[in-house]
Amino acid sequence: MKAMDILKKGIFLFSFSILFISAGAQHTGNDRIEILLKKMTLKEKIGQLNQAMAGWEVTGPSAKVNCRELIREGKVGAILNTYMVDSVMALQRIAVEESRLKIPLIFGNDVIHGHCTIFPIPLGQAASWDLDAIEQSEQIAAKEASAEGLSWTFSPMVDISRDPRWGRVAEGAGEDTWLGCRIAEARVKGFQGKDLKDPRSIMACAKHFGAYGAPQAGRDYNTVDMSMISLYEWYLPTYKACVDAGAGSIMTSFNEINGTPSTSNRWLLTDLLRKSWGFRGFVVTDFGSISELISHGVAVNEFQAAALAMHAGVDMDMMSRAYENSLEELVKEKKVTLTEIDNAVRNVLLAKMKLGLFDDPYRGISKEREQKEIMAPEYLAFARKMVAECCVLLKNDKGTLPIPVTVKTIAVIGPLGDSKRNMLGNWTSAGDEEKCVTLLEGLKNKAGNNVSIIYEKGCNTNDQDRGGFKAAVDLASKADFVVLALGEDEWMSGEASSRANIDLPGVQNDLAEEVIRTGKPVAVVLFSGRPLAISRLNAIAPAILETWFGGTEAGNGIADILSGDYNPSGKITMTFPRSVGQIPVFYNCKNTGRPFRPAEPDQKYVSRYLDLPNDPLYPFGYGLSYTTFFYSNLKVSVNGNKILVAADVKNTGNRDGIEVVQLYIHQKVGSITRPVKELRGFKRISLHKGETARIEFTLTSDDLAFYHPDLKKYYESGEFEIFVGGSSNASLTQSFLFK
Numbered sequence: 001m002k003a004m005d006i007l008k009k010g011i012f013l014f015s016f017s018i019l020f021i022s023a024g025a026q027h028t029g030n031d032r033i034e035i036l037l038k039k040m041t042l043k044e045k046i047g048q049l050n051q052a053m054a055g056w057e058v059t060g061p062s063a064k065v066n067c068r069e070l071i072r073e074g075k076v077g078a079i080l081n082t083y084m085v086d087s088v089m090a091l092q093r094i095a096v097e098e099s100r101l102k103i104p105l106i107f108g109n110d111v112i113h114g115h116c117t118i119f120p121i122p123l124g125q126a127a128s129w130d131l132d133a134i135e136q137s138e139q140i141a142a143k144e145a146s147a148e149g150l151s152w153t154f155s156p157m158v159d160i161s162r163d164p165r166w167g168r169v170a171e172g173a174g175e176d177t178w179l180g181c182r183i184a185e186a187r188v189k190g191f192q193g194k195d196l197k198d199p200r201s202i203m204a205c206a207k208h209f210g211a212y213g214a215p216q217a218g219r220d221y222n223t224v225d226m227s228m229i230s231l232y233e234w235y236l237p238t239y240k241a242c243v244d245a246g247a248g249s250i251m252t253s254f255n256e257i258n259g260t261p262s263t264s265n266r267w268l269l270t271d272l273l274r275k276s277w278g279f280r281g282f283v284v285t286d287f288g289s290i291s292e293l294i295s296h297g298v299a300v301n302e303f304q305a306a307a308l309a310m311h312a313g314v315d316m317d318m319m320s321r322a323y324e325n326s327l328e329e330l331v332k333e334k335k336v337t338l339t340e341i342d343n344a345v346r347n348v349l350l351a352k353m354k355l356g357l358f359d360d361p362y363r364g365i366s367k368e369r370e371q372k373e374i375m376a377p378e379y380l381a382f383a384r385k386m387v388a389e390c391c392v393l394l395k396n397d398k399g400t401l402p403i404p405v406t407v408k409t410i411a412v413i414g415p416l417g418d419s420k421r422n423m424l425g426n427w428t429s430a431g432d433e434e435k436c437v438t439l440l441e442g443l444k445n446k447a448g449n450n451v452s453i454i455y456e457k458g459c460n461t462n463d464q465d466r467g468g469f470k471a472a473v474d475l476a477s478k479a480d481f482v483v484l485a486l487g488e489d490e491w492m493s494g495e496a497s498s499r500a501n502i503d504l505p506g507v508q509n510d511l512a513e514e515v516i517r518t519g520k521p522v523a524v525v526l527f528s529g530r531p532l533a534i535s536r537l538n539a540i541a542p543a544i545l546e547t548w549f550g551g552t553e554a555g556n557g558i559a560d561i562l563s564g565d566y567n568p569s570g571k572i573t574m575t576f577p578r579s580v581g582q583i584p585v586f587y588n589c590k591n592t593g594r595p596f597r598p599a600e601p602d603q604k605y606v607s608r609y610l611d612l613p614n615d616p617l618y619p620f621g622y623g624l625s626y627t628t629f630f631y632s633n634l635k636v637s638v639n640g641n642k643i644l645v646a647a648d649v650k651n652t653g654n655r656d657g658i659e660v661v662q663l664y665i666h667q668k669v670g671s672i673t674r675p676v677k678e679l680r681g682f683k684r685i686s687l688h689k690g691e692t693a694r695i696e697f698t699l700t701s702d703d704l705a706f707y708h709p710d711l712k713k714y715y716e717s718g719e720f721e722i723f724v725g726g727s728s729n730a731s732l733t734q735s736f737l738f739k
Contacts, residue, residue, distance in 0.1 A: 032358075033349045036101065037342055041074075044101060045345045046327045048077035051108070051284065051318045054091060067091070074099045075324060077348055078106040078152070078284075078316060083430060085370050088149025089362060096361045104352060104361035108152035111191075111202070112171055112427035113137070115144035117379040117552055118436075120390040121425040121529055122157065124548030126173040127570040127623070128389040129660045129684050131186045137386060138190025140379050142202045147373035148430065149365050151355050152203045154251060156187035158238035159208055162584040164574060165218025167497030170426055170529030170549075172213060174573030175586045175620060177234050178679045181241035188245040196248065197356035199364040200373075206242035208253030208286060210268060211235040215255060218583065219498045224255040229672070231257070232707040240277055248281045248351055252314065254289055261296045263289045264305075269313035282315040282347035291320040302326055310336050315344040375435070380553055385566075387550040387557020392570035393543075393624040394526075400543035401523050402564030402626060403481050409452045411479035412440050413472045413515055414486050415461040415508070416527045425529060425549025426494030435552055439485050439525060442555025446563050454479065458515070461489045462505040469514050476515045482522045483562065484512055486537070490549055493529025502533045502580060509536050516540050525558060531576040535617060546572070564626065569658035569684075571623035571727065575616045582612065587620035587728035588675040621662050621679070621727035627653030627689060631732045636722050638736055643699040647724045647732060651687035658686050661695050664723040664730060665704065670716055672708065677728055695724075704738060 037045070047070075054067040070076045071094045079091060088107055096102045113119045119137045128134070138156075145153065157171040160180050173183040184206070193201040211231055215222035226235070239250070250273065253262040262268055263285050273279045290309045291302055299305035306326035309317070317323040330336035352358060393401070403410065416422055416439065423436040437445070444453045458472035459465060476482045486508045491497060503509070516522050523543040526532070538544065545568070547558050560566040577585045596608040608614055633648040649661055663681035667674045681697045704715040717739040723730040 030350075033346055033353065036103070036349065037345060039101060040345070042328055042331060042338075042341070044074040045341050046323055047073070047075035048103065048345045048348045049316050049327070049341070050076055050321065050324045051078040051080055051316055052076045053080040053319060054082040054087070068094055071095050071105065072098050074101060074103070076105065077103075078108055080319065081109055082107060083109055083145070083148040083150050085149055085365050085367055088365065092149075092361050103349075104357040106152050106203075106352060106355070106357070107150050108154060108205075109145065109150050109429060110155065110427050111141050111145045111150065111153035111429050112155050112157070113141075113425070114383070114429065114431065114551060115141045115148070115150075116374045116430045116432070117141075117144060117383050118424050118428050118431040119383050119386055120550045121170045121548050122172060123170050123174060123529065123574065124390040124550065125386070126179070126183055126573040127392050127548070128386065129571055129682060130389055131182055133386055133389060134183060135186040135190035136382065138187050139193070140382065142191050142193070143200045143373050144375075144379070145429070146200050146202050146363060147365060147370045149363070150202055151357065151363060152205065152249070153191055154205045154207060155191070156184055156204065156242070157207050158184040158242060159211070159213030160235050160238060161213030161574075162586040163214070163218040164502055164531040164577065165498055165500060165580065165583060166213065166215060167220060167493045167499065167529065168213070168495055169574060170493040175575060176573060176588065176679050177237050179573060179682075180238045184238045184241045185245045188242050188247045192246060192248065196354045197359070199356070199360070203248035203351065203355060204242070205249040205251050205284065206239050206247045207251035209239050209250050209262060209273070210253060211257060212253035212255050220496050221254045224257060228711060229707050229709065232711055232713075243273070243277050243279050248354065250279065250281065250283050252283065252285050252289060254286055254292065256296065261289075261293055261298060263314060264293050264298055264308035264312045266312040274313065282344070282351050283313055284316040285309065285314055285318045285320070287318050288320040290314070290317050290322040303330065306330060307335050310340050310344070315347045375552075383551060384553035384557045384560070387547070387553050388560045388566040388568075390548060390550065390570050391558065391561050391568050392546040392572050393568040393626075394546055394576075394618055394622075395538065395541065395544040396624055396626075397542045400521055401545065401562060403523070403562050407451060407480040409454065409479045409481075410443060410447070411475045411482045412443060412453060412455045412485060413458045413476060413482060414484050414511065415457055415459055416487050416525070417455055417457065417483070417485035422490045422527060423550060423552070423554040425490050425551065426497070431552065437553055437555035439483070439555045439558055442557070442559035443483070443562070445556060446559040446565075458511045459507050461487075461508070462492075464507055466507055466510065469511060472511060473514050473518060476518045476520055479520060482515055482518075482520050484515060484522055484524045484541075485527065486512065486524055487527030487532070488529060490529070500580065502530060504532065504534060504537060512537055513540060523562065525562070531572065531574050533577050533579055533617070535578045538617060546570075567626045567655055567657045568623065569625060569660065571621050571660045572618060573620065575620050576618035578612055578617045581609070582616065585616050588678050590673050590675055619728045621660070622729070623660070623727070625653070625657045625659070627651055627655040627657040629657070629659045629687070629726055631725055631730075634722070634724055634732050634734050636734045636736045638738060641700050643703075643736065643738065645697040645699065645722055645724065647695055648692055649685065649687065649695055650692040651689050654689055656686070656688045658684060659726060660684050662725060662727065662730060663697050664728065665699070666721040666723070667704065667716070668719045668721065668735075670706070670718065674706065677723060679728070701738070
């Protein structure tokens with residue numbers, strides 16, 4: 001740190017310390033906050049509850065304000081979307097040198113799947129089933145983000161969703177609650193580390209509380225309506241997992257629950273979150289959601305909306321300025337109490353104290369640290385490996401992949417073949433598209449001088465222009481092998497990116513048919529932020545590799561898979577439907593009184609479609625490898641409160657490989673209906689060709705428990721089934737009794 005910076009830091013610490021001198025006594029963190037609260041005016045208290053934006057992108061409507069002047073007046077507690085050393089230090093310096101009480105700011109940003117080094121989108125990361133790698137990706141993101149002055153991320157998004165039309169499935173872990181909880185824990189730990197005062201950590205923010213992932217019709221921001229049992233069983237546990245993992249903040253969702261929007265829902269934010277779950281962090285709204293209470297129809301104006309949010313337990317207002325504009329008058333009219341405001345301010349100040357901002361408001365940032373941490377070589381190497389781990393081989397007829405070593409010319413065809421921007425995916429923080437490796441570049445890097453890599457775009461992603469078809473077909477005819485790069489543009493998934501038709505957009509299916517008709521070996525590399533309904537493509541493509549949006553090292557990681565240098569091991573965590581008409585379609589569904597039985601296909605008066613099978617195109621947990629695995633010798637035994645499960649897994653192919661061994665349970669009879677299968681364990685194992693491993697799991701009664709009509713969770717004795725296999729279609733099964 002430069003001498004001037006050291007001097008200024010010393011001046012800040014001296015200035016701030018005088019606020020806490022009281023008869024020479026030393027004070028705990030809570031004591032220090034109470035002393036500070038007594039010195040604050042009402043305007044300054046309200047300022048701590050206001051998050052303003054000083055730059056970068058906007059995710060909703062907002063008024064332009066003089067952010068610097070607001071900071072100087074003590075009217076801002078946090079800054080949105082500002083990072084990099086110079087920008088952060090300039091604004092923080094105003095807060096700690098020019099405002100009356102010199103309270104430091106929190107700087108937050110959407111660090112969703114990396115900061116500068118961009119990793120695969122979260123849905124892709126979930127497909128790796130590698131909790132250690134997911135946690136490490138967030139550690140790297142925290143190191144880069146904190147080096148540029150950020151101390152807070154609006155992540156992880158832990159919304160469970162069963163509807164791929166909803167664009168924000170890209171940001172989550174998929175459809176399964178149990179797996180979603182494990183991934184949520186890993187992300188919080190990765191961001192926050194062992195101590196938030198570590199300047200290389202950042203505070204996590206679990207979002208969107210709650211049940212944001214179940215909007216009607218799969219349309220973003222839409223109404224959510226469900227039974228309380230479904231809410232408790234499937235949609236709330238992932239947020240609770242974040243709370244238990246120590247997440248420092250929670251973000252409210254845009255939707256309503258039981259007719260009350262989350263941002264004004266006292267039962268959700270106070271009774272459940274704080275009183276029942278014991279949450280001790282602070283609650284922030286999503287962008288502008290206090291003002292949106294007016295559109296919801298529960299508030300007549302911003303004044304009433306601010307009161308509702310404060311009564312519910314919202315501590316910080318992100319960008320609506322409703323608190324800034326209304327709270328002082330609400331206190332005067334006795335519609336909001338000083339106690340409510342003080343409680344909210346305490347929560348915000350405590351977070352700042354936990355982050356070490358009162359000890360060092362700059363958290364050790366410097367140009368030197370920024371240069372060292374950003375896109376370090378080891379981060380890029382890790383990102384490349386993670387891309388390969390996240391790819392899912394959906395189809396591979398006749399061993400089309402990996403590309404044979406005898407191939408001398410590879411044609412890359414398709415609108416996603418050489419698109420840097422589309423490698424990043426949505427929510428890319430400080431990611432630089434120019435530093436992304438495209439599929440074409442990755443294959444060229446892999447091939448060196450030994451193989452000729454040629455390229456034609458063929459068509460655009462999302463229009464009806466077929467003008468490039470002939471050149472693409474001609475190119476395919478000259479090649480030994482064709483890689484078709486198809487899928488969505490990055491903007492087609494993410495926030496405000498719901499799609500009613502989730503097949504390949506534009507004329508990409510037509511292009512695929514023309515190219516495949518040449519008779520050349522073809523592998524489709526599929527880029528998307530969601531499961532796609534690709535029945536038409538699936539019927540003709542010999543091989544399909546789902547790669548999601550892989551980030552900075554996308555092209556290199558995908559090339560590692562295509563060449564066979566990395567054996568694919570990813571498994572989807574969200575079901576791929578045959579058609580949008582099946583949605584919602586998910587593995588842990590329930591039977592009905594008239595279930596369809598595939599062995600009796602001609603039955604009419606059962607729960608089935610007339611024009612489509614009930615089963616999906618690809619089920620939860622599915623993914624192929626360049627080798628094969630065989631499951632056998634399942635044994636289940638009960639020992640007191642423990643259920644011991646063991647099975648043999650053999651690599652029966654010609655390559656070493658990684659398999660994700662999955663364990664599912666089913667309670668045959670319960671006091672209320674139970675799902676046909678529920679994930680309760682997995683192990684990611686590496687096996688040499690010909691090798692057999694004995695895989696063991698231990699379950700307890702907690703793994704059998706479920707929520708009842710009284711909203712209490714406990715197990716019921718009875719007969720259960722265990723399933724072990726490589727997907728939710730696992731057929732190796734055994735029953736047992738548990739009392």
